[in-house]
Amino acid sequence: MKWRPSELRVRKLGMIYSYPMGVWLLVFFVIPLAIIFLYSFLTRDIYGTVKYPFTLSAYQAMFSKSYGVVLFRTIWITVLSTVLCLLLSLPAGYAMARSKNQTFLLFLVMVPFWTNSIIRIFAWITLLSSEGILSHMLQSLGLLDQGMDLMYNNGAVVLVLVYMYIPYSILPLFTTIDKFDFSLLDAARDLGATKFQAIVKVLLPNIKSGISTALIFTAIPIFGAYTVPQLVGGKESTMLGNIIVEQVQKARNLPLASAFSVVLCLASTFGVLWMLKDAGSSKTKSSLSQQAKVEANVKLSHQGDSNERA
Amino acid sequence: MTQEIIFRTIHCTNDLPYGGIGKPLNTFPVAASHITRAFGDFKALDDVSVTINAGEFFSLLGPSGCGKTTLLRIIAGFDYPDSGSLTFDGKDILDLPPEKRHVNTIFQTYALFPHLSVYDNIAFALKLKKRSKEEIDEKVWRFVRMVQLEDHVFKKPSQLSGGQKQRVAIARALINEPNVLLLDEPLSALDAKLRQNLLVELDKIHDQVGITFIYVTHDQSEALSVSDHIAVMNKGKVLQIGTPYEIYEAPATEFVAKFIGETNYYPATVVSFESYKDEYLVKALVPELGGEVLVTDFEPQEPGKEVAYTVRPEKVHIATELHTKADRLINSYSGVVEEPVYSGFQSKYFVKLDNGSTVKVLKQHENYMDDGPDIEWKDHVYVSWSAEDGFLIKEMGQ
Ligand SMILES: Nc1ncnc2c1ncn2[C@@H]1O[C@H](COP(=O)(O)OP(=O)(O)OP(=O)(O)O)[C@@H](O)[C@H]1O
Ligand SMILES: [Mg+2]
Numbered sequence: 024m025k026w027r028p029s030e031l032r033v034r035k036l037g038m039i040y041s042y043p044m045g046v047w048l049l050v051f052f053v054i055p056l057a058i059i060f061l062y063s064f065l066t067r068d069i070y071g072t073v074k075y076p077f078t079l080s081a082y083q084a085m086f087s088k089s090y091g092v093v094l095f096r097t098i099w100i101t102v103l104s105t106v107l108c109l110l111l112s113l114p115a116g117y118a119m120a121r122s123k124n125q126t127f128l129l130f131l132v133m134v135p136f137w138t139n140s141i142i143r144i145f146a147w148i149t150l151l152s153s154e155g156i157l158s159h160m161l162q163s164l165g166l167l168d169q170g171m172d173l174m175y176n177n178g179a180v181v182l183v184l185v186y187m188y189i190p191y192s193i194l195p196l197f198t199t200i201d202k203f204d205f206s207l208l209d210a211a212r213d214l215g216a217t218k219f220q221a222i223v224k225v226l227l228p229n230i231k232s233g234i235s236t237a238l239i240f241t242a243i244p245i246f247g248a249y250t251v252p253q254l255v256g257g258k259e260s261t262m263l264g265n266i267i268v269e270q271v272q273k274a275r276n277l278p279l280a281s282a283f284s285v286v287l288c289l290a291s292t293f294g295v296l297w298m299l300k301d302a303g304s305s306k307t308k309s310s311l312s313q314q315a316k317v318e319a320n321v322k323l324s325h326q327g328d329s330n331e332r333a
Numbered sequence: 334m335t336q337e338i339i340f341r342t343i344h345c346t347n348d349l350p351y352g353g354i355g356k357p358l359n360t361f362p363v364a365a366s367h368i369t370r371a372f373g374d375f376k377a378l379d380d381v382s383v384t385i386n387a388g389e390f391f392s393l394l395g396p397s398g399c400g401k402t403t404l405l406r407i408i409a410g411f412d413y414p415d416s417g418s419l420t421f422d423g424k425d426i427l428d429l430p431p432e433k434r435h436v437n438t439i440f441q442t443y444a445l446f447p448h449l450s451v452y453d454n455i456a457f458a459l460k461l462k463k464r465s466k467e468e469i470d471e472k473v474w475r476f477v478r479m480v481q482l483e484d485h486v487f488k489k490p491s492q493l494s495g496g497q498k499q500r501v502a503i504a505r506a507l508i509n510e511p512n513v514l515l516l517d518e519p520l521s522a523l524d525a526k527l528r529q530n531l532l533v534e535l536d537k538i539h540d541q542v543g544i545t546f547i548y549v550t551h552d553q554s555e556a557l558s559v560s561d562h563i564a565v566m567n568k569g570k571v572l573q574i575g576t577p578y579e580i581y582e583a584p585a586t587e588f589v590a591k592f593i594g595e596t597n598y599y600p601a602t603v604v605s606f607e608s609y610k611d612e613y614l615v616k617a618l619v620p621e622l623g624g625e626v627l628v629t630d631f632e633p634q635e636p637g638k639e640v641a642y643t644v645r646p647e648k649v650h651i652a653t654e655l656h657t658k659a660d661r662l663i664n665s666y667s668g669v670v671e672e673p674v675y676s677g678f679q680s681k682y683f684v685k686l687d688n689g690s691t692v693k694v695l696k697q698h699e700n701y702m703d704d705g706p707d708i709e710w711k712d713h714v715y716v717s718w719s720a721e722d723g724f725l726i727k728e729m730g731q
Contacts, residue, residue: 209411210444212431214458214509224457228448313487320474321483 056288063281073277081282090266097246097262100177104184105242108192111185112237116196117226120203129197132190140187144254147183148174151255175257183251191240199233200226235298243291263287360512360544361422362387363408368417370403377403378414379569385547385562387422390539392548392556395566396592401549402441404566405515408547409438421513437506441517441549443498445490451501452477452486458509476504496527503538513545520555532559553593557581565589572731586728590643597649597692601626601642601725603634614662614720617642623688627662627720634725641726646695648722651682651708656717665717666692673710682708684716692716 063081065073084090119128135143150157153172161167173179203226211221227234249264256262263283270280363385370378377400385391393401406412407419410431419427426434445454453460455476459469477486480500490498499519506514516535520528536559539546550556556563557577564574565588573585584590591598601617604625608614612629619626619642626642634640650656655665668686682694694716696708708714 204442204444206440206442206444207446209406209409209431210438210440210446211457212411213409213436213438214505215432215461217430217432220461224461225446225448229446231448316474317483317486320478320486323478 059281059284062277063285065278067276067278081278084279085282093261093266100181101242101246104181104245105238107185108189108241109237112189112192112196115193116200119197120200132193144183144250148255151179174255177260180252180256180260183255184245184248188241188245192237195236196233199230203229239294239298243294246290247287358510358542358544360387363513364420366418368414370414376569381571383564383571385545388543388545389561390546390559392550392560392563393566394550394553394556394563396551399566400569401566402517405517405549409436409515410434435512436515437509437511438515439502439506439519443502445498445501447490450487450489451482454501455504455508472508476508480504495522516548518549586731587641587726588731590726594645596643596645598641598643601640603636603638603640605636606633621690626664628723628725629721630725641729642723643726644718644723646693648718649694650717651694651696651714653714655715662720663717665715667715670708670710670712670714684714
């Protein structure tokens with residue numbers, strides 16, 4: 024294929040402009056990832072570093088009972104928090120898209136980003152601890168035993184995770200719902216759909232890309248969550264992220280930490296691939312049976328024509 | 334090629350699915366009375382009353398922003414009036430949600446579902462009703478054949494042309510067997526030629542299904558050519574309801590006269606009246622025409638009353654010689670052709686009268702059967718029309 028000079032120049036420039044980004048990604052992303060991948064197949068030595076030979080022992084260790092429990096817990100906390108985020112942000116995104124004060128509401132969603140996440144988690148701790156406002160209120164209402172707090176359990180972990188990641192779910196949903204043509208909902212009602220049916224059969228399929236983006240944007244960081252279970256969770260709240268830190272800092276078992284990291288990365292990659300596949304599959308293909316139907320019906324209407332002419 | 338397509342299209346609509354059903358659909362009259370709908374301080378509909386007979390082709394005609402869509406949305410159930418009532422077949426239905434009204438709408442922007450194929454768009458209502466797969470398939474294909482979309486059934490709306498989208502919208506609405514079909518400027522996005530064809534098609538469909546059509550348009554020629562009755566609207570008010578003939582020949586208000594077709598429009602004062610045949614002959618002073626004119630009217634007009642006098646350009650006779658006819662009362666003026674505008678089958682002349690006013694004249698082009706010289710720029714001419722051709726407008730300013 025031949026390129027006209029101007030096109031050639033544009034393509035060359037494009038390549039040159041992308042080099043810094045490529046170098047950056049190579050040095051700070053691809054190489055570290057490769058090292059982690061490599062480590063996960065090595066064995067730990069007595070000094071806390073790694074040594075040969077290649078084994079699968081790290082991966083085998085992952086399937087021991089105690090880690091299996093953590094893996095299972097990480098999965099259900101991720102699924103539950105992600106679904107809660109989605110369920111809460113669908114109506115929120117819808118309301119924002121239909122509101123006249125979009126900019127202001129958008130501003131409200133963004134405000135938390137301006138505060139350090141640790142500070143925001145501590146804010147929740149003050150709410151949930153035994154001296155906190157919320158616990159205090161529930162205690163005086165007799166709904167909570169004196170001296171008990173609402174923290175250090177999985178419920179608190181899910182609550183704070185939902186709080187932390189809900190903006191990542193609201194924003195993509197808001198942008199897709201904002202582009203949605205609301206007269207389609209009228210059309211659905213017109214054709215006999217109830218309000219609920221119109222939402223399910225017309226709104227949701229048309230904002231699929233926003234939904235999958237929202238799911239990925241919340242599920243991936245929650246799956247790797249570390250600070251939240253660490254600070255508001257209890258003994259039974261350990262998640263994969265905590266295990267990795269523990270293995271690196273305390274147990275000094277780099278291969279095992281790497282193996283967990285590889286699993287996290289793979290899970291995220293599959294998630295992103297699923298999202299991309301979903302975005303690209305809007306093309307229509309007509310199958311053979313559809314072709315046959317078309318031909319049969321074209322014939323039928325031609326017959327109708329000639330019958331009338333005869 | 335184009336000719337053939339038009340032929341096939343019109344030909345095939347004679348073979349509508351309803352022929353197969355063997356019965357015209359049920360329909361009912363629609364009556365809106367004293368409907369008012371305000372957005373903030375702005376009254377989009379101001380005390381609107383219309384009565385629409387069962388099975389008729391009724392048009393709502395008016396300029397952009399006059400409240401046509403708002404009225405249609407209230408009838409469909411998407412909007413709720415601040416006051417007034419709406420009845421179908423005599424029953425108040427304002428509190429029924431849209432899905433229970435047995436009314437379907439063809440939207441101004443079609444509102445086809447982008448995520449569904451043409452087939453699934455048309456099948457949407459039947460699937461909601463949980464009909465069997467075979468029944469849905471059979472019926473959808475019947476409607477697909479009716480609107481000539483066999484080759485496009487499995488495409489998405491984004492892959493269709495404007496006219497094809499419009500056909501999908503028609504099929505999608507009619508498959509639901511509505512009692513009333515609402516059409517919100519369904520042709521406005523199409524080019525002139527296609528618009529004509531589809532209009533004829535809509536008219537045929539209307540004849541076949543026999544249900545009430547409420548057709549919104551801002552195109553007066555569309556409304557005049559297919560409607561049984563027209564309601565002319567402006568600024569949220571209904572100004573006149575009548576047959577196309579009444580609306581054109583006897584507009585009730587200044588706005589209706591100027592909006593429907595073209596007209597020469599002059600302020601006038603009633604001088605006197607007398608009985609004439611089975612009407613009245615009114616003498617009116619029209620300063621712009623430099624004196625009194627004779628005009629017939631159905632009612633006696635009180636002398637001194639401020640009115641407007643108007644005559645349609647195509648009713649004006651133009652010739653280089655003075656036109657006389659013994660048995661007619663004729664108003665005649667002499668002037669000079671200022672600006673002839675040639676437009677194919679007809680020409681428009683702006684004739685400057687001796688007193689400085691202008692009269693617009695439309696003249697069908699002569700064939701060789703008629704004689705008489707062509708009228709050209711700067712020609713000295715006589716313009717004339719009979720007393721029956723002009724009319725008086727009694728409601729000015731709206
Ligand atoms: N939801 C709304 N909020 C505020 N004003 C509105 C709303 N809907 C309609 N209007 C106003 O009401 C008036 C009538 O609107 P409508 O859509 O009925 O006009 P229309 O006759 O259908 O015009 P067009 O021929 O351009 O479609 C317009 O001036 C419009 O600005
Ligand atoms: Mg409109």
